[in-house]
Amino acid sequence: MVSMKDISLKCGVSVATVSKAINGHSDIGKHTAQHIRNVAKEMGYLPNAAARALKTNRTYNLGVLFMDKTQSGLTHEYFSAVLDSFKVEAERRGYDITFISNNLGQYTMSYLEHCRSRACDGVVIACVNFNDPAVVELVRSEIPVVTIDHVFNEKTAILSNNVQAVKDIVTYIYQQGHRKIAFIHGEDTSVTQKRVAGFYRTCQELGINVPEAYVRSALYHDPASSAEATRALLSLSERPTCIMYPDDFSFIGGRNVIEEMGLCIPEDISVAGFDGIYLSQVLQPVLTTVRQDTVSLGKEAATHLITSIEQPQIAVIEQVMVAGHLLPGKSVMKI
Amino acid sequence: MVSMKDISLKCGVSVATVSKAINGHSDIGKHTAQHIRNVAKEMGYLPNAAARALKTNRTYNLGVLFMDKTQSGLTHEYFSAVLDSFKVEAERRGYDITFISNNLGQYTMSYLEHCRSRACDGVVIACVNFNDPAVVELVRSEIPVVTIDHVFNEKTAILSNNVQAVKDIVTYIYQQGHRKIAFIHGEDTSVTQKRVAGFYRTCQELGINVPEAYVRSALYHDPASSAEATRALLSLSERPTCIMYPDDFSFIGGRNVIEEMGLCIPEDISVAGFDGIYLSQVLQPVLTTVRQDTVSLGKEAATHLITSIEQPQIAVIEQVMVAGHLLPGKSVMKI
DNA sequence: CTTGTCCTGTAAAACGCTTTGGGGTATACT
DNA sequence: AGTATACCCCAAAGCGTTTTACAGGACAAG
Numbered sequence: 001m002v003s004m005k006d007i008s009l010k011c012g013v014s015v016a017t018v019s020k021a022i023n024g025h026s027d028i029g030k031h032t033a034q035h036i037r038n039v040a041k042e043m044g045y046l047p048n049a050a051a052r053a054l055k056t057n058r059t060y061n062l063g064v065l066f067m068d069k070t071q072s073g074l075t076h077e078y079f080s081a082v083l084d085s086f087k088v089e090a091e092r093r094g095y096d097i098t099f100i101s102n103n104l105g106q107y108t109m110s111y112l113e114h115c116r117s118r119a120c121d122g123v124v125i126a127c128v129n130f131n132d133p134a135v136v137e138l139v140r141s142e143i144p145v146v147t148i149d150h151v152f153n154e155k156t157a158i159l160s161n162n163v164q165a166v167k168d169i170v171t172y173i174y175q176q177g178h179r180k181i182a183f184i185h186g187e188d189t190s191v192t193q194k195r196v197a198g199f200y201r202t203c204q205e206l207g208i209n210v211p212e213a214y215v216r217s218a219l220y221h222d223p224a225s226s227a228e229a230t231r232a233l234l235s236l237s238e239r240p241t242c243i244m245y246p247d248d249f250s251f252i253g254g255r256n257v258i259e260e261m262g263l264c265i266p267e268d269i270s271v272a273g274f275d276g277i278y279l280s281q282v283l284q285p286v287l288t289t290v291r292q293d294t295v296s297l298g299k300e301a302a303t304h305l306i307t308s309i310e311q312p313q314i315a316v317i318e319q320v321m322v323a324g325h326l327l328p329g330k331s332v333m334k335i
Numbered sequence: 336m337v338s339m340k341d342i343s344l345k346c347g348v349s350v351a352t353v354s355k356a357i358n359g360h361s362d363i364g365k366h367t368a369q370h371i372r373n374v375a376k377e378m379g380y381l382p383n384a385a386a387r388a389l390k391t392n393r394t395y396n397l398g399v400l401f402m403d404k405t406q407s408g409l410t411h412e413y414f415s416a417v418l419d420s421f422k423v424e425a426e427r428r429g430y431d432i433t434f435i436s437n438n439l440g441q442y443t444m445s446y447l448e449h450c451r452s453r454a455c456d457g458v459v460i461a462c463v464n465f466n467d468p469a470v471v472e473l474v475r476s477e478i479p480v481v482t483i484d485h486v487f488n489e490k491t492a493i494l495s496n497n498v499q500a501v502k503d504i505v506t507y508i509y510q511q512g513h514r515k516i517a518f519i520h521g522e523d524t525s526v527t528q529k530r531v532a533g534f535y536r537t538c539q540e541l542g543i544n545v546p547e548a549y550v551r552s553a554l555y556h557d558p559a560s561s562a563e564a565t566r567a568l569l570s571l572s573e574r575p576t577c578i579m580y581p582d583d584f585s586f587i588g589g590r591n592v593i594e595e596m597g598l599c600i601p602e603d604i605s606v607a608g609f610d611g612i613y614l615s616q617v618l619q620p621v622l623t624t625v626r627q628d629t630v631s632l633g634k635e636a637a638t639h640l641i642t643s644i645e646q647p648q649i650a651v652i653e654q655v656m657v658a659g660h661l662l663p664g665k666s667v668m669k670i
Numbered sequence: 671c672t673t674g675t676c677c678t679g680t681a682a683a684a685c686g687c688t689t690t691g692g693g694g695t696a697t698a699c700t
Numbered sequence: 701a702g703t704a705t706a707c708c709c710c711a712a713a714g715c716g717t718t719t720t721a722c723a724g725g726a727c728a729a730g
Contacts, residue, residue: 001451003716014680019718029678046444046452050394051716053385054685061433080415091436096453098396098433101426109381116336117381118431223617249614256619279584279614282558284591338686349710354688364708386686389715 002043010043011036022047053119062090062305063100063120065111065135066127076221077249077277078294079127082148085298086124093306095121102134112138122305124148130190144308144315146301149191151319156308158301158320162191165290165324166198169272172288172326173242174206177335178270181208182240184229184254186220186247195274199244211238220246223253230254234261234269241270242332248273248280248289255283266333276327285330296322337378345378346371357382388454397425397640398435398455400446400470402463411556412584412612413629414462417483420633421459428641430456437469447473457640459483465525479643479650481636484526486654491643493636493655497526500625500659501533504607507623507661508577509541512670513605516543517575519564519589521555521582530609534579546573555581558588565589569596569604576605577667583608583615583624590618601668611662620665631657 004018011018013036020028021036022045028036053059064086066079090097100114100123111134115123126148128135139145139152151157173181183199186192196215203210213236218225226245230253233240245251251273255265263269265285273280276291300320308315339353346353348371355363356371357380363371388394399421401414425432435449435458446469450458461483463470474480474487486492508516518534521527531550538545548571553560561580565588568575580586586608590600598604600620608615611626635655643650 001716005716015717016681016719017679019716020679023718027678032678046448048389048716049453050385050388051685052718054383054389054687054715055717055719057685059385077412087434087436091434096433098431099422099426101422113381118384252614252617256617259619279587282587282591284594336686340686350687351689351711352709354686355709358688362708367708383686386715387688389717390686390688392715 001048002045003048004045007036007040007043007045011039057119059119059121060095061118061120062095062097062302063115063118063123064097065100065123065125065138067101076127077279078247078275078292081294082126082298082301085295086302087298089299089302090306093302095302095306110134110137112141112143115141115143122146122309124301124305125150126301144305144312146305146308148297148301151190154317156304156315156317156320158297158304158322160191160292160297161321161323162194163198163201164321165274165292166195167202168324168326169244169274169288169290170199170202171206172328173244173270173272173332174208176270176332178242178332179208180214180238180240180242181210182214182216182233182243183210184216184218184226184233184243184245184250186218186250192246214240218246218250221249223250223256225253226250227253227257230257234258234263239269241335242272243269244272244274246274248275248277248287251280251287266331270332272329272332276325280329281327287327288329288332289327291325291327293322293325336383337380338383339380342371342375342378342380346374392454394454394456395430396453396455397430397432397637398450398453398458399432400435400458400460400463400473402436411462412614413582413610413627416629417461417633417636420630421637422633424634424637425641428637430637430641445469445472447476447478450476450478457481457644459636459640460485461636479640479647481640481643483632483636486525489652491639491650491652491655493632493639493657495526495627495632496656496658497529498533498536499656500609500627501530502537503659503661504579504609504623504625505534505537506541507663508579508605508607508667509543511605511667513577513667514543515549515573515575515577516545517549517551517568517578518545519551519553519561519568519578519580519585521553521585527581549575553581553585556584558585558591560588561585562588562592565592569593569598574604576670577607578604579607579609581609583610583612583622586615586622601666605667607664607667611660615664616662622662623664623667624662626660626662628657628660 004015008015008018017028018036021033022040066083087097098118100111102109102111122144124146130150139155145155147155147157149159185196216229216232218229230243233243243254245254251271254271258265258269265271273287273289276289280287280289300322304320339350343350343353352363353371356368357375401418422432433453435446437444437446457479458473459481465485474490480490482490482492484494520531551564551567553564565578568578578589580589586606589606593600593604600606608622608624611624615622615624635657
């Protein structure tokens with residue numbers, strides 16, 4: 001590996017000069033600086049990230065804490081999409097990303113310790129159990145953090161506007177003429193709470209009565225539990241005319257039950273999903289759902305994190321709302 | 336951040352001694368070593384990865400090159416699953432993982448340059464265009480590399496046994512009594528070639544005649560193209576009794592067409608997928624498919640990569656086959 | 671001619687760690 | 701007692717950068 005020393009030798013200048021030339025400091029003559037840069041490129045010079053990090057305490061490395069109960073936030077399409085967008089923006093700004101975990105080799109280290117040992121410049125947290133003490137420790141630390149879909153008072157949060165999204169889709173369903181709308185929600189998280197609240201409030205605003213039996217609990221990303229909830233809803237004496245699912249994927253479970261009972265979507269029963277994943281748009285009929293803007297979520301997260309790293313003075317703790325986007329589909333019938 | 340120097344001061348020994356004690360070198364007295372380790376833990380010491388890397392030229396960082404045409408290998412369930420398993424094994428062995436891309440900030444650097452600048456100890460490559468000169472450059476470099484689902488002569492490859500997998504599922508379909516089996520394959524890649532070859536060979540071994548019209552081309556992960564292929568197959572004068580799809584997800588497109596034509600799976604037409612993703616197992620009827628063992632693929636990749644890093648003398652360039660696993664499902668009818 | 675100022679460039683220290691090459695001290699062996 | 705042998709431990713160099721403090725020269729102003 002060619003180092004600054006090699007360049008300095010070839011150019012007949014000191015390493016200090018090389019460093020400054022490469023980093024564009026102003027106290028090196030234009031001519032010399034350009035020459036040094038040319039030679040550097042020619043020799044295939046690459047900055048040694050470790051050395052730079054050691055000296056400056058900046059690694060240009062962002063930590064990513066992504067994990068769900070099954071230990072794999074990665075296989076969840078919504079989160080992979082957010083992560084992917086985060087990655088793109090981070091790289092555009094010159095940052096690499098590294099996964100944070102709590103066990104490296106024989107060591108068992110906390111998330112915070114892992115970040116510190118790798119000297120991450122900042123961390124994005126999503127898709128984890130936000131009550132985990134190890135997560136809380138990280139959030140309370142001195143390391144810049146942004147969270148996705150969860151608010152901690154001390155750090156910036158990027159939030160999908162779940163309340164608005166639910167409102168939009170419920171309103172749409174209402175406009176299609178539905179008055180008996182059932183809502184299957186996921187397990188208890190802050191996101192779920194927002195959605196449930198949004199559902200009740202919107203119904204109230206629209207003057208829809210919501211029988212207790214119309215609101216049921218299931219699990220995210222788990223068609224089986226949604227299937228069960230669907231079965232319960234369809235066996236009510238007063239059936240809903242439209243069922244909303246925790247997410248597009250879970251809907252598959254509901255769909256199975258509906259077909260099993262010989263009912264047709266949307267003629268006999270209307271349905272709606274949440275997330276707007278690829279799958280939802282290739283189903284027949286196309287699922288009515290609301291797309292979470294994963295691209296913006298990831299990008300906003302990266303932007304805010306990097307700002308709070310590079311310009312701590314202007315960085316503000318805030319909650320950034322990212323709007324969803326209704327995808328009408330064909331699964332809610334006009335009645 | 337507490338450093339070895341702080342510990343050395345507190346313990347009244349030299350930093351050299353601290354380093355050796357912490358790294359378990361044998362030439363430090365048992366008693367002293369233990370004491371130093373205790374103090375280190377007590378003071379919350381964490382090794383500085385950058386300093387260590389600078390000195391030893393080992394970062395305990397593995398590069399991951401994952402990307403498809405849409406710039407996001409991440410949102411592809413098969414690859415995310417492989418990556419996730421890779422990550423788990425790498426972390427267990429004490430390695431972090433970092434994504435490799437070709438643009439960091441204003442710099443545009445090749446993959447190889449990126450790896451070198453970050454001093455990755457090794458790289459795993461999957462889900463990319465293996466003809467890309469930048470990828471080839473990386474593969475030909477001095478950096479340890481393993482590839483997934485593609486063979487380069489100079490590096491170890493981890494391969495899902497596509498030939499065997501196709502053979503297994505075709506044989507199963509045959510045993511269910513089918514003789515008119517159609518095969519929709521994905522775009523032309525080495526994986527596709529293996530599968531197509533496996534299909535033809537198995538059919539030949541079983542004595543099945545395969546009309547040219549029964550083998551059709553579509554795209555991976557693209558229900559629309561599979562839908563089209565399905566339409567073509569179903570409009571043949573001599574319809575196949577079973578259709579095999581490029582992957583489980585694409586099958587959704589075929590399924591739509593089949594339902595649209597008022598046909599039932601599997602009574603009127605049998606179908607089979609490939610991959611064994613979660614979705615395939617929650618569809619009704621459960622899809623007959625072959626699960627690619629993503630966990631083993633990721634784990635093997637990590638294991639081989641780390642071995643070739645840590646024990647270059649015993650590491651051998653080889654092709655590791657990972658067997659698939661038939662999931663019979665209910666979508667192929669006994670006839 | 672002196673002083674001050676700008677402009678370029680340099681020397682050297684420091685970041686935190688690992689490792690080489692001894693150097694003491696105690697124990698064992700002649 | 702003298703010498704060899706372990707056994708512990710240390711000093712210092714060096715990994716590739718960045719940065720501070722400063723030096724030399726040119727030039728303008730006084």
